[in-house]
Amino acid sequence: MITQEPKLLKIGQLAHSSGVPVKTIRYYEDIGLLRADGRTEGQYRLFHDSNVVRLGFIKRLQGLGLSLQEIADCLAVYDHGELPCKDIHAKLAHQVENIDRQVTELLLLRQELTSLLTTWNSSPTTTANAICPNL
Amino acid sequence: MITQEPKLLKIGQLAHSSGVPVKTIRYYEDIGLLRADGRTEGQYRLFHDSNVVRLGFIKRLQGLGLSLQEIADCLAVYDHGELPCKDIHAKLAHQVENIDRQVTELLLLRQELTSLLTTWNSSPTTTANAICPNL
DNA sequence: GTTGACTCTCCTGTCCGCTGGAGGGTTTAT
DNA sequence: ATAAACCCTCCAGCGGACAGGAGAGTCAAC
The missing domain is CATH 1.10.1660.10 (Multidrug-efflux Transporter Regulator; Chain: A; Domain 2)
Incomplete structure (x- = not known):
């Protein structure tokens, strides 16, 4: 042993x-x-x-991006495998949903940014659009 | 007109x-x-x-999750279509990378959480693992 | 047994992103 | 002409997540 x-x-x-x-x-x-x-x-x-x-x-x-409080909630799962679990379970599930939402939003932003970048690239120094219309 | x-x-x-x-x-x-x-x-x-x-x-x-400062940097792109662009371009590109990293991490966390959830579901009230080993 | 690194508690300060309030002027509607 | 609604500046405070430092005790090595 x-x-x-x-x-x-x-x-x-x-x-x-x-x-x-x-x-x-x-x-x-x-x-x-x-x-x-x-x-x-x-x-x-x-x-x-x-x-x-x-x-x-x-x-x-x-x-x-979780706050320390949210992290505390997660840790509670580990610490007490006990049965306020119902709440915590819900919270965790909720977190998962949050993550999904975050991911989709991130991907959306990513697309916006990259399209901005390519626009920038293709019209190298077109000072014409000094006040950008695509906002 | x-x-x-x-x-x-x-x-x-x-x-x-x-x-x-x-x-x-x-x-x-x-x-x-x-x-x-x-x-x-x-x-x-x-x-x-x-x-x-x-x-x-x-x-x-x-x-x-962007800070106001970072947002200011992004807005600078719109406001001055001008040529500190090089920096800003780099910054935007950097942001895109950040996003990618964030997304992958989020997905990883998502997986961890869901696996936690299913474990919880399958062993309904096994007080046995009161101090969870899978941390 | 003394030195130097480590640790303790307690209190203050910092940065961020606001929010509230005091005290006072402005616009608009009637 | 007056009241209600709106706006101004300035200053204070707040919650979150720490970091810095004072003043004092402790531990490990030589």
Whole structure:
């Protein structure tokens, strides 16, 4: 039986191996995204190393425009596999819908931009259309 | 020849027909997204009605997560069809890349979330995995 | 056992994108 | 002529997501 030791990290180590600043980690703990798994005698936070992954997850969600509050909701799914699930399930489903909407809008914008670009390319320096009509 | 009268709107009218609050319009003017096309005797702003469209554009871009600064850059394309274009062209192209990246990430997240949802559905109330392993 | 790096709490400041309010002038309708 | 609605400027504040720094305690190494 392989004893997989769950390493405990001090905040600086966690910061280092997650790429998230110490200050931010403390902030996340404050608002409940994270929980230290203990403290030393001298009140140093100790984090289970799984928090490296957790922070990665947070950062990924955040990179997609979710607010920390929304991320907290998502994390609740992981933390309590428990049964306020109904709400959370709905929320997640809702998020998925949001994503779909976002994607289609993005694609639309993408098209607009690229068409703008090609217009720009084809009429290289036509100062004529100084006040662009295609707005 | 059809004389297309360019209507001038007071800020309230512009607000009404664009759906953007008066305060916000003034703010946008402050930071240079918009320009009043004149003032009355008594210093009331007057806006060309094309600004209705302009505000719509701004709001759409904003809805897609662009900062007001980035939007300003985009608008510069319209306003000066002029030749800092090189930078702006690059920026727009960059935006397109960003969009692509965002879309792929969104789709990835979407998949994660849906798989989470289905897992949840299939194992209805398995309190067993209270601390979810698939983080 | 002392130095230097690390950490603690608490408080303040920053940037963004507004929003609210005070205090006061302007337009428009009647 | 007056009231209601509208507009002006300026300044303050707010929520989100941190970052900076003061002042003090702790840990690890030599």
